[in-house]
Amino acid sequence: MQSVAEKKKSQNIGEYLIYMYQMEDLIRSFQGNMEEIREYVIAHYPVSDAEKKKITEWFERLLTEMKSQGILEKGHLKELNTLVDQLLQLHYRLLKSDKSYFQTYHQAKPHILDSILAANGENPGNEIQICLNGIYGLLLCRLLGKKVSDQQAKAAEAFGEVLSFLNLVYQQELIERN
Numbered sequence: 001m002q003s004v005a006e007k008k009k010s011q012n013i014g015e016y017l018i019y020m021y022q023m024e025d026l027i028r029s030f031q032g033n034m035e036e037i038r039e040y041v042i043a044h045y046p047v048s049d050a051e052k053k054k055i056t057e058w059f060e061r062l063l064t065e066m067k068s069q070g071i072l073e074k075g076h077l078k079e080l081n082t083l084v085d086q087l088l089q090l091h092y093r094l095l096k097s098d099k100s101y102f103q104t105y106h107q108a109k110p111h112i113l114d115s116i117l118a119a120n121g122e123n124p125g126n127e128i129q130i131c132l133n134g135i136y137g138l139l140l141c142r143l144l145g146k147k148v149s150d151q152q153a154k155a156a157e158a159f160g161e162v163l164s165f166l167n168l169v170y171q172q173e174l175i176e177r178n
Helices: 002-011 013-029 034-040 049-068 078-097 099-118 127-143 150-177
Strands: none
Touching (some): 002 013, 013 127, 013 150
């Protein structure tokens, strides 16, 4: 888990965020009960006992953070929200300065607007959060065996293009800073 999360974070920030949303939801599905997470999740990983111990410690830290931030029922870790905000600032900057990004975003914009309308007055979050939620929603539908409409698939593809472009620039800038 830990190495999976770290690898995703270093290679694709969008995938990392979605992965961490999954882990938050996994913990919630067990109401934060570490014994059940150990028994029904970690025990089934095909890894050594030493690796299972590391995975358990990783889940325990994640659970502790979720409890301390008051998000055991809903919401996301502050670290994840900060990353989404960083991607949003990058999004705004690229909209003004990169024609290729603007075109990529333009393909996703109708789907973003559809998501806002579908929220029926609820706050769906910023445009980047909408893209992440759209892809995560598609993933959940597939995991649950629900039918995915053509519209959902097209939206997720457009959202993925936006997130992929942002990831590319995000990773480049990260390399330049280090």
